[in-house]
Amino acid sequence: MRRVAITGIGHTIFGNLSDFDLVDVMAYASADALDDADIRKERKIIDQVIVANMGGGRLNHQAGIASSLVSRLDLEPAMAELVENGPASGGSAIKVGFATIMSGLADVVMVTGGEVMRTVPGWEGTDFVASLLHPEAEYNYGLTLPAFGAMFTRMYMDRYGLTERDLAILAVKDHENGEKNPFAHVRIPCTLEGIFDSPDANVVNNYIAEPLRLYGMCPVSDGAASIIMCATDSQKIKHFSKKKPVFIAGIGAATDTHCVHERKDPLELKAVKQSAEKAYRMAGISAKDVSFAELHDAFIILEIAISEEVGFFERGKAKDAIAKGITRISGKLPINTSGGLKAKGHPLGATGVSQVHELVKQLRGEAEKGRQVKDPKYGMAVNFGGFGNNIVTTICSKE
């Protein structure tokens, strides 16, 4: 069985990049990855480019994005494909890239995820994302992803006693990390007083979809991230000597019902659990071996729910771990060291790639001051599509 190393990473800032062309944004992140891998001059060694994007056709009026990126980077004749898998497109693209190398079809693969969403007003963006819901059973009734996030949160609160204050504590932790991340969309720290305890908090941190408030939602972001992967048994690995590689130790994906109401227990995110189990199995580890994780917190409740599904905490107990500081950078199991989707931002197609970018950065020991996890061995990323109906889990290791 081949082994796959991540040999280069690139990232743009996340934020409002609506003045830029989608493919240009992806090209910036890709060029950053080429530089990081030190193969700008030898870039033709890349056999395959896989692009992760969800809204290029609808939001940017652009098709054929993958081959366009290849041309923009002068990578011809590399093979090029687009992976669209909702907000899990990034994780899926990495999985497809990994499989392409494992199959022997390619030795070096570049995976670039990107999105430019702020070309349309917020409500149009929300409507676009809602188009991943069931058209007749969900979308037609006015359901949106924030509405799902809110209903999920309320159910969770009722069952496990989670409070809005617990969510605010979590937001403070995520923003603390995001403030130190140069790529993060929202680099503004928040305080518990400011977003919850003060009499002004009701206005400053208003409800978006009750009980979720502004600081419980990810921002609408543009941006791109890129990674370069190489088979360790390939002659081409010699080109990547600048930095110590990080390895893909395990990768798994799973799906759940399209309609949330068809699930026996809507609070049970089966696909998260199953994808994590597959990734653990491939890596030969269990939850207790994970040093840190990037979890897809498009809505802040998801950081809690996913951390329980992947086995970090018992169901209903993640809030206690958060209160004790276990998930902070200095804690026993740091979560969302990048700021998470909450503070770093969520450019749909870029998110899964950005999560793995963060794993590599941490495992290399290159995270910024105050954000570096101490001596990490395994990092885990969970990229969440739909409302839990398509999940990709990636585990990276230092050795």
Next chain:
Amino acid sequence: MIINELEKKLRPPEIILDLYPPKVITLANGQKMVVREAKREEIGVLLETVHPLMGVPRDFYDIVAARMYAELLGWFRYRVTNEFVLVGAINGVIAGIVNSRLVDENIGMSLHTLTIDRGLRIGAQLFAAKMEHHLEFLGQKEVWIVAESPIGFRRWMIEYSLENREHLFPEIRHELGGVPTYVLTRALYDAVRKYKVSGQRPVDPDLLSSTDVLKAPDEYPQIPGYKRSKK
């Protein structure tokens, strides 16, 4: 100061306005922003604050800053009537400015909202304070509003569900270029007040005194690399 006869003819008649009582808003990052009425003698630092933004096309800062600059000068030189200006200041540094004026005792004419610090909803808080002044302290019946940017349209027209009086043109027209006029009525204001208007009174005297001497910001997130030259 002696005002000559010609100057007297050039100056508009003025209604003496009740002052806006200062308040303090705790922002999401925990900082305290004092919102208070600006004084005529502070126009220099207000102009200094607004000026660099006249060269920023993004999010329509250029037109908002240029128009506000002219409106502040109009106030300073007595060429506009019944104008009031509110500032938001954090540690004495100006974080945002709003201005407005009274057409008559019943109708307010909202002019501009300019935010320096972004990401903390300062503009939204200051706009709400401006509406609070018109409707609660000056006792007006309605405020006429236009937006020059999509952000403004979303924040005011949509979030306040403003009444569109475009069809009543030209009887009802905002004085900023005759663009579609929207109106905040007292009923609309009352419906959103608790979600939009923040701030506590009275302001601690020490905190309030931190704004005795307003300072122009040294940096602007809208102008990367900008550094104000030291006098």
